[in-house]
Amino acid sequence: MDRYSFEDKLEALTTSVGFHFGALHKEIGDVKKLGISNNREIHRRRPPQPDLSGAQRVAKHAVLRFLNYESVEDGYRERYASKAAVAAGNTVTPGWAAELTAGDTADFLTEGSSPSLLARLLSIGLNLGTGWPLKIGFRSDHTPMGNWTVEADPAPVGALQLASFTPISRKVTGIAVISRELKKYSSPAIEAIISTFLRNDLNAIIDAALIDDQPSDAARPQGLLFGVSPTPPGADLAADLKALAAAVLAAGGTAPVFIVNPLTAIDLDFMAGQFSYPVLPSPYCPAGRIICLDSLSFAGSLGALEVQSSEEATVHLAAPASPIVDGGGVAASGVTSLWQTGRIGLSGLVDAAWGIAPNHVQFLDQA
Structure with a gap:
């Protein structure tokens, strides 16, 4: 070629x-x-969208930005998949969603709630995420190993005493039932409001259980104060704080953190420059109670809110709810079909777990 x-x-x-x-x-x-x-x-x-007031538009776009969606329709089509003693929300019952069908709802939507106490503790403790089950090790004997050694002499050998605890994951759930008419006429979208309220309410249930003194069972984890004897109160707030911190440090703790009622937190604010340990206010801590724990001995997890919706499920409208049909074949009173009655159920679920090394949490009730 x-x-x-x-x-x-x-x-x-x-x-x-x-x-x-x-x-x-x-x-x-x-x-x-x-x-x-x-x-x-x-x-x-x-179809044309209904006219919204300025405040309603602000609320609507705030919700969409929070959920990271461009429109209400796109957001709920992706976020809420249809899956399989309380009255359903409707457009006529005062106090249960009727107010959402007209008027300015911006203040109602932005009603605040206490930040999650468990989430704040996990930010400074050990967040286990989704790694289950795990054993958390800790030292049960705090005698130092080793000593000063002369050149060429043998190094001392110490016995390291270890123990462990295993946080057990549990779930907290809730269901809200609304009518189709309420969904159609509410502004902003009722699902966004209910999902926000579910998140706040379920976190409140978790935080209240976190710092109570109840044992664990099949439904919930053990409260941090279960089996903990209260420390006698001192002469003043400073003495109380020192007594609790001393008890936690004596047990091997190294990073005390205090949980108090918001009113006690105000008293601690006046000690600015004198108090350097973290303080976490919680409305679920009784007035006058001060809890001290070692943050580095605390471990747990807090899942994201999972919301599911259904228009076809059968539910027992009660709190607490009973099985739809018990072992004897008897249906619970108040069972209803959402499909038959033209209603929508929104179910929220949050997984949570926590645990702490023994003696690494102390509390007292001020006189």
Whole structure:
């Protein structure tokens, strides 16, 4: 093959490939234009949205930003998949969602709640995430191993005493039932409001159990104060804080943190510059109670809120709820079909667990 014929064939091949790629590029461009045209047509045919007040628009977009969605429809289509003693929320019952069907709801939507105490503890303790089950080791004997040693002498050998505890994961749940009419006419979307309230309420239940003195059972973890004897109160707040910290440090703790009622936290604010340990206020800590624990001996986890919705489930409208049908075949009083009655159920679930080394938590009740 001579030089010129080779170059001619190479040029012809390049021209042919370029033609095919150009045709493919044009075809892709045509598909994109068709997709854009279809999307515009879909949006053009959407039903008109109801007029919202300025405050309502602020609330709506705040919720969408929080959930990271562009629209209410897209958000709830992805977030709330349909899955399989309390009245359902509707548009006429005062105090249970009727207020959402008209008027300004911005203040109602942004009603605050206490930050999660468990989440704050996990931010300075050991957050186990989803790694279950795990044994958390700790030293049960704090006698130092080793000593000063003369050159060429044998090093001392100590006995390291270890123990462990295993936090057990439990779940806290709740269900809210609303009518289809309430969903249709509420502004902003009722699901967003209920999911926020579910998150706040379930976190409140978790935090109250976290610092109580109840034992664990099949439903819940053991409270941090279970089996802990109260420390006698001192002459003043400073003496109480020192007594609790001393007890935790004597047990081997190294990083005390205090949990108090918000009113006690105000007293601690006046000790600015004199008190350097972290203080976590919680409304679920009784007034006058001070809890001290070693944050580095605390371990646990707190799952994200899982929300599911259903229009077809059968539920027992009661709190506490009973099995739909018991072992004897008797249906619970108050059982209803959401599909038959035109209602929607929103179920919230949060997984939580915690644990701490023995003697690494102390408390007292001020006189």
